[in-house]
Amino acid sequence: MATQQKEVSNAIGLEEIGTERQEPKKEQKTFTVEEAVETIGFGRFHIALFLIMGSTGVVEAMEIMLIAVVSPLIRCEWQLNDWQVALVTTMVFFGYMIFSILFGLLADRYGRWKILLISFLWGAYFSLLTSFSPSYIWFVFLRAMVGCGVSGHAQGLIIKTEFLPTKYRGYMLPLSQVFWLAGSLLIIGLASVINPTIGWRWLIRISSIPGIILILAFKFIPESARYNVSTGNNKAAIATLERIAKMNRSVMPEGILVEPVHEKRGRFSDLLDSKYLRTTLQIWIIWLGISFAYYGVILASAELLERDMVCSLQTAAAAKELGDDSEESRSPCHCRLFAPSDYRIMIISTIGEIALNPLNILGINFLGRRLSLSITMGCTALFFLFLNICTTSTGLIGFLFMLRALVAANFNTIYIYTAEVYPTTMRALGMGTSGSLCRIGAMVAPFIAQVLMSASFLGALCLFSGMCAVCAISAFTLPIETKGRALQQMK
Numbered sequence: 090m091a092t093q094q095k096e097v098s099n100a101i102g103l104e105e106i107g108t109e110r111q112e113p114k115k116e117q118k119t120f121t122v123e124e125a126v127e128t129i130g131f132g133r134f135h136i137a138l139f140l141i142m143g144s145t146g147v148v149e150a151m152e153i154m155l156i157a158v159v160s161p162l163i164r165c166e167w168q169l170n171d172w173q174v175a176l177v178t179t180m181v182f183f184g185y186m187i188f189s190i191l192f193g194l195l196a197d198r199y200g201r202w203k204i205l206l207i208s209f210l211w212g213a214y215f216s217l218l219t220s221f222s223p224s225y226i227w228f229v230f231l232r233a234m235v236g237c238g239v240s241g242h243a244q245g246l247i248i249k250t251e252f253l254p255t256k257y258r259g260y261m262l263p264l265s266q267v268f269w270l271a272g273s274l275l276i277i278g279l280a281s282v283i284n285p286t287i288g289w290r291w292l293i294r295i296s297s298i299p300g301i302i303l304i305l306a307f308k309f310i311p312e313s314a315r316y317n318v319s320t321g322n323n324k325a326a327i328a329t330l331e332r333i334a335k336m337n338r339s340v341m342p343e344g345i346l347v348e349p350v351h352e353k354r355g356r357f358s359d360l361l362d363s364k365y366l367r368t369t370l371q372i373w374i375i376w377l378g379i380s381f382a383y384y385g386v387i388l389a390s391a392e393l394l395e396r397d398m399v400c401s402l403q404t405a406a407a408a409k410e411l412g413d414d415s416e417e418s419r420s421p422c423h424c425r426l427f428a429p430s431d432y433r434i435m436i437i438s439t440i441g442e443i444a445l446n447p448l449n450i451l452g453i454n455f456l457g458r459r460l461s462l463s464i465t466m467g468c469t470a471l472f473f474l475f476l477n478i479c480t481t482s483t484g485l486i487g488f489l490f491m492l493r494a495l496v497a498a499n500f501n502t503i504y505i506y507t508a509e510v511y512p513t514t515m516r517a518l519g520m521g522t523s524g525s526l527c528r529i530g531a532m533v534a535p536f537i538a539q540v541l542m543s544a545s546f547l548g549a550l551c552l553f554s555g556m557c558a559v560c561a562i563s564a565f566t567l568p569i570e571t572k573g574r575a576l577q578q579m580k
Contacts, residue, residue, distance in 0.1 A: 118344030122315050123575050125330045125342055131257050132337025138252055139261060141306045143268040145245035148209070148300040150272025152216060152239050155296060156181060156232070157387055158280035158435075159289040161426050167225045171543060175535035178388065180229050184236030186528035192241040193521015194357075201244040201251075201517060202312040206304065208241020213300045220293040240528075243520050250508040251315045251516075252333070255575055258509065259454040263501045266446055270497075273439045275299075281432035315513045315576070318346065359515045360522060368510060369519070371563045373526040375462070375503055378560035381530030381537075382469055383496040385553050388538035389476075390438055390489050434486055441490035442497035449498040453505065457572040459564055462502040466561035469495040473554040477547050499560075510569055512577035530556075 120128075156178050164174050196204040215234035222228035246265070253261055276296055283292040317326035323346050334341050360369045427435075445465075452461035472492045478484070503523075511519035542549040 119347040120342040120344050121347065122318050122326060122330070125346070126252065127254050128342040129330065129334045129337055129339045131254055132339060134333045134336040135253060135257070135261070138249055138310060141303070141310055142245040142249045143265045144303050145242045146265055146268035147272035147275070148303060149239050149242045150269045151276040151296045151299065152212065152235055154273050154276045154387070155293065158277060158284065159292065162284060162289045163225070163228065165426065169225065171540045172536070173225065175539045177229055177232055178384070178535040179532045180233040181236035182528040182531040184233040185240040186525045186532070188237040189240040189243070189521045189524040189528065192244070193518040196244050196247070196517035196521070197515060200312050200316055201248050202307070202310065204241050205244040205248070206307055208238050208244070209300055209304050212238025213297050213304070216293060216297040216300070220290040240524060243524055244517065246504060247508060247517055247520055248310065248313050251313045251513070251576065255573065258505065259572070260450055262505045263446060263450045263453060266443060266497055266501055270439065270442045273442070274436060277432055277435050277439060281429065319513050356515070357518065360519060365511070367568050371567055372507055372523055374563045375560045376523045376527040377530040378556045379496065379499045379503055379530070380527040381534050382473070382553055382557050383500060384531045384534040385538045386489070386492045386496055388535055389542060390435065437486055438489040438493050441493035444490065444494040445498045449501055453502055454572070457570050458502055458506040459567045459570055462499065462506070463561045463565035465495050465498045465502065466557050466564055469499060470554045470557035470561065473550050473557065477550050506571055509571035509574065509576060
């Protein structure tokens with residue numbers, strides 16, 4: 090009997106010991122990637138991330154703006170009509186539109202970093218080939234291929250967004266506009282020197298160098314930790330977060346990383362789920378309109394300068410009085426190269442892209458993404474109509490300066506909003522489809538700014554203004570405000 094009581098006592102004792110050993114496991118601390126990013130905070134890693142991933146904007150701006158500065162030369166070399174010049178830009182954005190969705194799908198499934206690297210290699214390769222184009226058809230085809238590659242550059246923004254702490258996103262992401270401005274100014278400056286001397290082919294070759302150099306810097310940036318945990322690769326995510334903490338001289342949160350694994354990622358149907366349907370449709374409208382307005386301003390600026398349309402009505406009247414019926418004025422293949430003063434005007438108007446950045450940052454962080462975007466879109470609509478005012482060259486520069494500032498602010502805000510509103514499992518696809526719709530606006534813009542504007546100046550301006558007004562309303566009525574909101578990991 091005593092032996093049985095002893096055995097029972099020992100059994101109870103062993104159970105208590107087992108319970109004590111298991112209790113710490115139940116109380117073990119856990120953390121998510123969001124909590125790790127917030128705990129580590131902002132530091133040297135984020136500065137390096139900002140400089141390297143931000144530089145993707147330099148390369149993208151140079152490739153996109155390249156068409157605006159070489160259009161007069163290819164028009165003269167191949168005796169092109171207005172619609173043929175417009176088609177070059179349209180095909181660039183057609184390639185961008187198709188591959189933007191494809192790269193978005195692949196990035197959500199196979200990683201942001203890999204797709205970013207592939208897109209840069211693709212873009213640099215076809216950009217170099219463009220400089221050897223033997224004919225107009227080859228030029229159009231190769232620039233379309235460049236557009237396909239450039240569409241993957243948006244993954245750089247997604248990587249930045251997913252590594253930045255919440256309170257810094259509203260400040261650091263708008264500052265990325267500085268890199269786009271630098272790329273635009275660089276290509277205009279190079280064009281002003283290279284085009285009149287060694288020609289547009291060398292301009293394309295030299296402008297591809299920054300992209301090639303940047304590819305070498307990608308090895309310093311890791312894959313997104315948020316992407317890694319969404320695929321179940323917690324080991325890689327922890328290694329990345331520990332590396333960031335070490336660079337920032339900070340510490341990791343206590344405990345183990347715990348995130349659910351998402352088997353279904355990058356599905357188009359998720360964008361049209363009832364939770365995101367209205368948001369997605371309104372975002373698509375806004376992206377399309379902003380792109381339509383942005384590239385409309387860029388191409389209209391070049392067209393106004395190339396055709397000397399500072400005051401179109403007065404110019405036409407003066408030409409009629411003077412009986413200007415020369416062969417060049419009647420030719421559908423209008424041929425006039427940019428003068429040094431034209432490049433200066435393009436540089437001044439381009440600098441406008443950074444002019445409203447401080448106000449844009451304040452608006453995004455204090456008024457919120459939706460209200461800030463609706464205000465800048467409404468102002469953009471007004472300034473398009475102001476272009477119809479018959480003014481001096483200085484007045485035209487002022488209007489173009491403000492338009493470039495406003496359309497750049499629009500792009501800043503919608504980029505941030507789109508990256509923040511979707512969860513990790515569909516963020517790249519959300520950005521990709523938005524970028525694809527964006528390029529539809531960019532594809533239409535050349536035919537309005539370079540073809541319709543020649544026939545009906547006011548009609549073209551009304552189209553641009555009306556689209557911006559629609560976008561302002563759509564932005565104001567967006568159902569979700571992302572200001573101060575943590576990035577969502579799952580739907």
